[in-house]
Amino acid sequence: MxxxxxxxxxxxxxxxxxxxxxxxxxxxxxxxxxxxxxxxxxxxxxxxxxxxxxxxxxxxxxxxxxxxxxxxxxxxxxxxxxxxxxxxxxxxxxxxxxxxxxxVGVVFQDYLLFPHLTALDNVAFGPRCHGASKAEARAQAAGWLERMGLATHAGSKPRRLSGGQAQRVALARALATRxxxxxxxxxxxxxxxxxxxxxxxxxxxxxxxxxxxxxxxxxxxxxxxxxxxxxxxxxxxxxxxxxxxxxxxxxxxxxYIAHLVGLNLYRGEAEGHLVRIPDGPALTTADDLTGPVFVAFPPSAVTLHRGRPTGSSARNLWHCEVTGMEAHGDQIRASLAGELSLAVDLTTVAAAELDIHPGSEIWATVKASQTHAYPA
Missing domain, CATH: 3.40.50.300 (P-loop containing nucleotide triphosphate hydrolases)
Known part of the structure; x- marks a missing residue:
């Protein structure tokens, strides 16, 4: 750690x-x-x-x-x-x-606090079940609520607590049994x-x-x-x-993991800096590998062009169609299909200047230096 x-x-x-x-x-x-x-x-x-x-x-x-x-x-x-x-x-x-x-202590998704008990008695429930006297259990519960910053809410019942307060009471209840x-x-x-x-x-x-x-x-x-x-x-x-x-x-x-962390991910066979994707194009990467590999790059690494670019230093170039667009934070994420399926992030200004929409034909480029290849 x-x-x-x-x-x-x-x-x-x-x-x-x-x-x-x-x-x-x-x-x-x-x-x-x-x-x-x-x-x-x-x-x-x-x-x-x-x-x-x-x-x-x-x-x-x-x-x-x-x-x-x-x-x-x-x-x-x-x-x-x-x-x-x-x-x-x-x-x-x-x-x-x-x-x-x-x-084992458990904090459930819905917290499952006892609605008829105060925050103090909810937390004291565990020590009581483990043999502590009522006074001992409540004293321990008071210590946990203070640690959670909830000392002033000890007498409140769950319906009087905010979501964050209820979550901390549930955590204190789970921890009170050590x-x-x-x-x-x-x-x-x-x-x-x-x-x-x-x-x-x-x-x-x-x-x-x-x-x-x-x-x-x-x-x-x-x-x-x-x-x-x-x-x-x-x-x-x-x-x-x-x-x-x-x-x-x-x-x-x-x-699933690539989508979770926001990356475009492909699996292929590497021959040096070239990775051949089954039923797809070859990708040029900065990494020199041989054999089965994954290639990943973020949607922000993709540059879009309405016409086939000339003079671009990007080693990867694909002709695609925009299949979807949605807000993604303060940007727009576009989904592309064609020679390669990929996700692209661009600003609203860039989207307007390119005049792209679902159905638009587009060219996408990615520099080899912005890709990452690693053994599969």
């Missing part, structure tokens, strides 16, 4: 229980070691191996139906593992343990865009202080990039790529 992601201990309030003493167990018996095998009839099989050391934050990404939420529920014990599955946490086998006896595994299911999905920005920054700080393993499921690549040390991408119940956010963003290996 980078220094920015190293975990540090922090107080949870004067009356809260002290953090557990450092374990003397060998490193291989610390953290998460799981193979999640779940079968749903003959239509779907999840088979995913996850390992993480204490202090790691792992994000599960993937399209709808890939198996992300199933994996999270299997970790929580809400879905039984099929033959071949295992779940070890800090060296203890948890596969057969019921959910309530696992040292879990060794924290699971977060789309933790920011219920928030509006402005609140999401603030809560994402707050959640990052809280996860940086968490000394055990955290696993989050999200559809939002920005949430994953900001919050996680490592990304695990799942498609059709299998891991298709995993690595650091920078590795994933720089070297996507499937169309």
């Amino acid at each position: 980078t220094d920015a992601r190293k975990k540090t201990s922090s107080a949870t309030g004067a009356t809260a229980a002290p953090p557990p003493a450092p374990s003397s167990a060998p490193a291989l018996d610390e953290g998460l070691d799981a193979r999640l095998v779940v079968e749903r009839g003959s239509s779907f099989r999840l088979d995913v191996t996850l390992t993480a050391a204490p202090g790691d934050v792992v994000a599960l990404l993937g399209p709808n139906g890939a198996g992300k939420t199933t994996a999270l529920r299997a970790l929580a014990g809400l879905v039984p593992l099929s033959d071949g599955g295992r779940m070890r946490l800090d060296g203890a086998e948890l596969s057969r343990r019921p959910p309530e006896s696992r040292p 879990p060794r595994l924290l699971l977060l299911d789309e933790p920011l999905a219920a928030l509006d865009a402005r609140t999401r920005l603030d809560v994402r920054a707050q959640l990052r700080r809280h996860l940086a202080d968490f000394e055990a393993v955290a696993v989050l499921v999200t559809h939002d690549p920005l949430d994953a990039m900001v919050l996680a040390d490592r990304l695990v991408v799942i498609e059709d119940g299998r891991i298709v790529q995993e690595g650091t956010p920078s590795d994933i963003a720089r070297r996507p290996r499937t169309d």
Whole structure:
């Protein structure tokens, strides 16, 4: 982990229980070691191996139906593992343990706060279930709410809380039992865009202080990039790529991941600087490789011309048709098809000057220096 992601201990309030003493167990018996095998009839099989050391934050990404939420529920014990599955946490086998006896905290997408309880009593619920007296549990809960910046909302019921406040109460409730595994299911999905920005920054700080393993499921690549040390991408119940956010963003290996990080991606056969795409044109790249490769470049690297350009230094030139246009932040993203299918980003001024619209014929160029080729 980078220094920015190293975990540090922090107080949870004067009356809260002290953090557990450092374990003397060998490193291989610390953290998460799981193979999640779940079968749903003959239509779907999840088979995913996850390992993480204490202090790691792992994000599960993937399209709808890939198996992300199933994996999270299997970790929580809400879905039984099929033959071949295992779940070890800090060296203890948890596969057969019921959910309530696992040292696992869960923050659900809709938070699932008890509507009839105050924020304080929602957070105190976990310690009470673990044997703390009412006074002890409430004292610990008060410490967690103070840490979350919610001390003044201790007496509020969920209906009186904003989305961001409810999310922090749910996080405090999950952390109050001092879990060794924290699971977060789309933790920011219920928030509006402005609140999401603030809560994402707050959640990052809280996860940086968490000394055990955290696993989050999200559809939002920005949430994953900001919050996680490592990304695990799942498609059709299998891991298709995993690595650091920078590795994933720089070297996507499937169309889903390329779309997620905003890159045009192609697979082909390299002969030096030339990459031949099956049923498509050859691409010239700055990288000198041989054999199966991926080639990627951002939509912003593409330059459009109404007529075939002359005198251009770009080594890649394709004749295409505009098939779609949509707003993309403060720019326009155009979809092109023809000799090569690709996405292009351009300003509204450029779009107006080129007078492009769906159905327009266009020439697209990309310099070899703006492409990135890497082994497939």
